[in-house]
Amino acid sequence: MQSTVCLWGKRTFCFVSCSVPVLLSAMAAADLRDELSCSICLSIYTDPVMLPCGHNFCRGCIGKTWDTQEGLGAYSCPECRAEYQERPALPRNRTLGSIAARFCPTEPEPGETGIPCTYCVLSPVPAVKTCLHCEASLCDTHLRGHSQSEKHILIEPTMHLGDRKCSVHEELLKYYCCEDSVCICVSCCLAGGHRGHRVELLSEASEKKKEKLRKVLEKLSPEREETERGAQRLQERRREGAEAAAGETERVTALFRDIREELEALEKRLLSDISRQKEELSLTLTELIQQLEIKKDELSRKIRHIEELCNMADPLTVLQEQWESHGAAFCGAEGADTEGRERGGIKVPAVGDLDVGRISETLLTGLAGIVTGVKGRIYGQEATDLVLDINTAHNLVSVSGDRKSASYSLTELHYPQSPERFQLYAQALSSRSFPSGRHYWEVEGSESGDWWVGAAYPSMERGGLQSCIGYNNMSWCLRRGNNNRYSVRHYSKWTQLPHVPSCRRIRISLDYEAGRLSFYELSEPIRRLHTFTASFTEPLHAAFWVRGEGTWVRIIH
Structure with a gap:
């Protein structure tokens, strides 16, 4: 070659x-x-x-x-x-x-x-x-x-x-000026503006820069992986949100379809009842009308006969009339007053005398049944029998006789000792627990004072700083403080809520399997205050905390 x-x-x-x-x-x-x-x-x-x-x-x-x-x-x-x-x-x-x-x-x-x-x-x-x-x-x-x-x-x-190439000398760029961070040619090194500067071969400078980039890469790669995992988690949350929205849409659509069917059935039942009452009244009135028509015809005949007698010129004929056959008629005509009409049994009832009370009662009962069914389907099993467990109440918590209210006591009540009783904070739990399913309960708090409501595991500590609801990873609570503001707490982390209280009634909604504990203010309209998300591992009890003279919380539903 x-x-x-x-x-x-x-x-x-x-x-x-x-x-x-x-x-x-x-x-x-x-x-x-x-x-x-x-x-x-x-x-x-x-x-x-x-x-x-x-x-x-x-x-x-x-x-x-x-x-x-x-x-x-x-x-x-x-x-x-x-x-x-x-x-x-x-x-x-x-x-x-x-x-x-x-x-x-x-x-x-x-x-x-x-x-x-x-x-x-x-x-x-x-x-x-x-x-x-x-x-x-x-x-x-x-x-x-x-x-x-x-x-x-x-x-x-x-x-x-x-x-x-160098834009000044038109020569190949072979060196790197470390002081000016630019690539230069031979002439730039010997006689140009970079004379006397520390320079390196492009290959050497490139390797040094690559080494720095590798270190940066070592830091960026885990960050990128974490970012990617975060994006995947968000995508999963978005997918879950879309699935939840689709399921909720289907549930609400089915709920309203059933409500419409029940309302239509109730409407038909009421209209049928009204129609039946109308027919019954109509038959009664028709029978009475027929009786009156017969009576009217009889009276008309008698009136004509009497008129004929009155028009006769021959006194003998008038006087020789058969009294026996018409005496009663004459007597009836001569004594025709209200008393005679009542003895004849002719009494006209009030027109339109429907049983409106029965119709209204049927309507209210039917609507109440529909509402009860709707509540059951929305919230699951209702906590209508939710009461306080007096064995958990702190000695400064006064429990009402029906065990529905907890109020702050200025003096200690000296309850019997119990391992379930709270020792440090004025709080109590409900006797009923929720190990699964969807539930809700509604409470009302005092206008003044500081009261908290929420949920807690039964294994929560009963003494020490960690025994306060919201101060540990076993409890979740909503607080309405003396400053008339809402805040929520879990695991000692407070979150101030932007909502200004407009009423004193709160609904706590629990979806155990979905891991959601939500708080709603029963204002008009109702508004959601906050939702905790967690993977619940124990049954949950309703939790109550009160502090300050005149402070109380009552279970209303």
């Missing part, structure tokens, strides 16, 4: 066993490429324009360059630095554009052969490396015959070598 090196200007061509015509063709193609390349983008001209100084550039490239020079007082040519006070017009170089257009078809299409080999001019062959020293790209064949000298630096194929 024979290798020949030929110098052509600044460019060094390395080839393997090439014939002279091929060599000349390669050199000519490379030289033509230089002539047809824009010195700004280093690519074949696109819509070339000519400056007054005679240099050519792509219209877009020189336009962007001059855009950056706006306001500097002059526009300059990137080649010869000729300056123009006003931005020159850019006439199109049609001849150069035509030549560039004819040369472009010999270039490989993007995505087909990539960056072409500089020396394969007969047919485009993709380059595998670019030599910075030769300023040429090489295919596999020409790379095998390329010089192995250290000054021939090989990189991945590229057509943009301008960013690898």
